[in-house]
Amino acid sequence: MKIGVLALQGAVAEHANAIEAVGARAVIVKNADDLAKLDALILPGGESTAMRRLIDYYELLEPLRTFASRKPVFGTCAGLILLAETIEGEAAHIGAMGITAHRNAFGRQVDSFETTLPIKEVSDAFPAVFIRAPKIVAVQDGVDVLATHNGEIVCARDRHLLACSFHPELTDDLALMRYFVEMVEAYQ
Numbered sequence: 001m002k003i004g005v006l007a008l009q010g011a012v013a014e015h016a017n018a019i020e021a022v023g024a025r026a027v028i029v030k031n032a033d034d035l036a037k038l039d040a041l042i043l044p045g046g047e048s049t050a051m052r053r054l055i056d057y058y059e060l061l062e063p064l065r066t067f068a069s070r071k072p073v074f075g076t077c078a079g080l081i082l083l084a085e086t087i088e089g090e091a092a093h094i095g096a097m098g099i100t101a102h103r104n105a106f107g108r109q110v111d112s113f114e115t116t117l118p119i120k121e122v123s124d125a126f127p128a129v130f131i132r133a134p135k136i137v138a139v140q141d142g143v144d145v146l147a148t149h150n151g152e153i154v155c156a157r158d159r160h161l162l163a164c165s166f167h168p169e170l171t172d173d174l175a176l177m178r179y180f181v182e183m184v185e186a187y188q
Contacts, residue, residue, distance in 0.1 A: 001024045001025065001039050001040075001181065001184060001185070002024070002025045002027050002037055002038050002039050002040075003019045003024050003025070003026060003027065003038065003039060003040045003041065003042060003180075003181070003184065004026075004027045004028070004029040004034060004035065004037075004038040004040070004041045004042065005019070005026060005027070005028060005029060005041075005042045005044055006029050006041065006042065006043050006044060006051075006060075006064075006079075007028045007029055007030050008030070008046075008051055008054035008055065008058070008060075009046045009047060009050050009051050009054060010044035010045050010046020010047070010051065010078060010079075011044045011045050011046060011076075011167065011169050011170065012028065012044055014044075014167075014169035014170060015042050015044050015076075015169045016028065017169075018168070018169050018174060018177045019042070019177065019181075021174055021177070022174050022177050022178050022181050023181070024181050024184075029041065030058070031058060031060070032058075032059070032060055032063035035063055035064075035067050038067075038071065039071065039072075039184055039188065040071055040072040040073065040074070040180070040183075040184040040187075041064075041067060041068075041071065041072070041073045041074075042073070042074045042075075042076070042079065042180075043073060043074070043075040043076070043078070043079030043082050043083060043094075044076055044077075044078070044079055044169070045076045045077030045078050045079060045131070045167045045169070046077070046078045047078060048078035048081040048082055048093070048103065051078055051082060052082070052093050055082075055093070061093070061094070064082075064094050065094050065095070065096060068083065068094055068096035068097075068161065069096060071160065071187070072160040072161070072162070072180070072183050072184045072187050073096070073160070073161050073162070074161075074162045074163070074180045075097070075161075075162070075163040075164075076163070076164055076166070076167055076168060076169065077131065077132075077133055077134065077164070077165060077166065077167055078134075079163065080099075080101055080134055080136070080163040080164060080165060081093065081101050081103055081134050082094050083095075083096055083097040083099075083161060083163050084097055084099050084100060084101035084136075084163075085097055085098055085099060085100070085140070086099070086100040086101070086138075087100070087101045087102075087103065088100065088101070088102045088103075088137065096161060097143075097156075097158045097161040097163055098139060098140030098141075098142065098143045098158045099136045099138065099139050099140070099143060099153075099156055099158065099163065100136065100137050100138040100139075101134045101135070101136060101137070102134060102135050102136075102137045103134045104132050104133070104134065105133065105134055105135035105137075105152065105165075106130050106132070106133040106135065106152075106165070108132060109131065109132055111132075112129075112130060112131045112132065113130050114127060114128065114129050114130070115127075115128055115130070115149060116128070117147045117149060117154070117155075117166075118147065119146050119147040119155055119175075119176065119179075120144070120145075120146045120147065121146065121179065122146065122147075122175050122176055122179045123173070123175040123176070126147075126168070126171075126173055126175060126176060127171045127173050128147075128149070128154070128164075128166035128167075128168070128171075129166055129167040129168075129170045129171060130149075130154075130165065130166050130167075131167060133154070133165040133166060134165050135152045135153060135154060135165055136152075136153035136154070136156055136163070136165070137153070139153065139156055139158075140158070142158065142159070143156050143157070143158045144156060144157045144158075146164075147164070149165075154166060155176075157183075160183065160187050162179075162180055162183060164176070
């Protein structure tokens with residue numbers, strides 16, 4: 001199984017390491033041709049505005065939209081914002097997932113924190129790292145809320161799309177990556 005990591009900006013190496021650690025093959029994605037070889041894709045955490053500029057520069061927006069309509073995609077932090085169908089106060093980017101996102105919902109860089117979350121079907125105690133994290137303020141019918149923090153939605157699944165507000169790649173816990181790999185296997 002080949003899982004790509006969009007390598008324009010953000011936590012690329014950490015995601016690639018997690019993919020390899022659960023037994024899949026990590027592929028670094030820098031252009032549209034790289035997408036053709038993949039079973040799934042991860043949109044890593046980073047800075048969503050910078051990522052969008054690079055997506056536009058490399059003419060990746062339409063290829064990413066097409067990919068997300070057909071194959072599994074996992075968006076973490078900034079990747080959640082890229083996947084969201086609606087973003088409060090701005091236009092959507094890839095817009096494939098039936099969620100509404102609110103950027104930097106948990107505060108600025110100095111407000112970053114770690115906590116332990118129960119994630120449905122994944123873990124009773126997952127270590128979650130929040131860095132300028134977005135939240136999901138609304139989900140459409142059929143979207144499964146997998147985790148909340150203080151009543152705010154921080155992880156959800158919409159069919160073959162998965163998104164979380166936090167950075168699972170910055171921990172040693174591979175449960176969420178295993179869950180995504182199982183999603184990919186079931187989708188094929």
